[in-house]
Amino acid sequence: MTALAAPPKDKDRRTFTWPDIGIDWxxxxxxxxxxxxxxxxxxxLGDEGFLSTANLLNILRQASIVAVIAVGMTFVIGCAEIDLSVGSVAGLASITTAMVISRYGLVAGIIAGVLVGLVVxxxxxxxxxxxRIPSFLVTLAMLGVAVGIAQWVTDSAPQPILDSTYTSMFGSGTVGFLPGLVVWSAVAVAVGAVVLKKARFGRQVLATGANRTAAEYSGINTRAIKFRVMMISATAAAMAGMLYAGRLQSGRFQFGSGDEMNAIAAVILGGTALSGGRGSVIGSLFGALLMQLITNGLILAGLDPSQQQVVRGVIIVLAVALARNK
Known part of the structure; x- marks a missing residue:
């Protein structure tokens, strides 16, 4: 006679967990x-105007430029590299665009801004x-070179942009009720998300980041992949600089200062593995939004900048600690 199976013990019984509803915390x-x-x-902060339409649009507007940089940074970190030069490249692109527009016109200025990203x-x-120099060292050096060139050629002076078409296209204009910056950010995120998740190149980027040797054995030209992700990151940074210039109607070498840290934090918060092999452009967007949401709320709460830095730092560390792999 076949023995009946013993009833499951309590510890074996199925319990309700986050994955049961499709959420991996x-x-x-x-x-x-x-x-x-x-x-x-x-x-x-409801009584302080946090939920007002103007404030919510302001959060979107302020997060948009970092989100554009974060799209490029997602590819870089997903490939197990880093780019510390993006903030300085944004500043250099902003002053290049402004100076070329003032001398040669709108089209030449736009081309010049993009070329800054491509060259860097x-x-x-x-x-x-x-x-094969480590990306940390290369981009740390480029950070200094780019900001030095930008400061040198402008003698530290802002470069005004008087072309209303440019400022309307790249920052101060609107599309319907949405600020133009938000539209640019949405386009960058949509393209980046599709490429990373659906295109062959995106899969190769993550494969290179996960295990370069295995990727090479599978036929992936990892050197070409690394070259291209650095190109994408610098070009996204240059685009961010052009958006800064359009929004503030001038080019300044200070534009983008500190954005490399904001972008890296947004990418890591968004679920991209710092060791490479895993990435999410949509997650990076929400990382940028989360950081700006925190900054906005702390300002409305009346905290001074030093207190804001402390709170943001603690929140970022906690979030990254919770998100890391076991």
């Missing part, structure tokens, strides 16, 4: 954090991919 920490922080500020990206990519 480690993977989705940025989305959970965004909702929690938004609700908390809405309750605590080619230099960074060549040194990282072919000379």
């Amino acid at each position: 480690r993977r989705d920490i940025v989305y959970i954090g965004f909702v929690v922080v938004f609700i908390a500020f809405a309750i605590l 990206g080619a230099i960074n990519g060549s040194l990282v991919a072919f000379v």
Whole structure:
């Protein structure tokens, strides 16, 4: 006679967990954090205008430029590299665009701004991919070179942009009720998300970041991949600089200062593995939004800049600690 199976012990019984409803709190920490922080500020700061349309659009506007940089940074970190030069490249692109527009017109200025990103990206990519200098060292050096050139050629003076068409296209204009900056950010995020998740190149980027040797054995030209992700990052940074110039109607070498840290934090908060092999452009967008949401709420709460830095730092460390792999 076949023995009946013993009833399952309590510890073997199925219990209700987050994955039962499709939520992985480690993977989705940025989305959970965004909702929690938004609700908390809405309750605590509702009387301070936090939920006003103007304030919410301001949050979107201020997060948009960092989100553009974060799109490029997602590819770089997903490939197990880093780019510390993006903030300085944004500043250099802004002053280049402004100076060329004032002398040669709108089209030439736009082309010049994009060329800044392509040239810097080619230099960074060549040194990282072919000379095999660590990306941390290459981009740290480029950070200094780019800001030095920008400060040198302008003698530290702002470069005004008087072309209303440019400022309307790249920052101060609107599309319907949405600020133009938000539209540019949405386009960058949509393209980046599709390429990273659906295109062959995106899969190769993550494969290179996960295990370069295995990727090479599978036929992936990892040097070319590293070169291209550095190009993408620098070009996205240059685009961000052009948006800064359009929004503030001038080019300044200070534009983008500190954005490299904001972008890296947004990318890591968004679920991209710092060791490479995993990335999410949509997550990076929400990481940028979360950071700006925190900054906005702390300002409305009356905290001074030093206190804001402390609170943001603690929140970022906690979020990254919760999101890391076991």
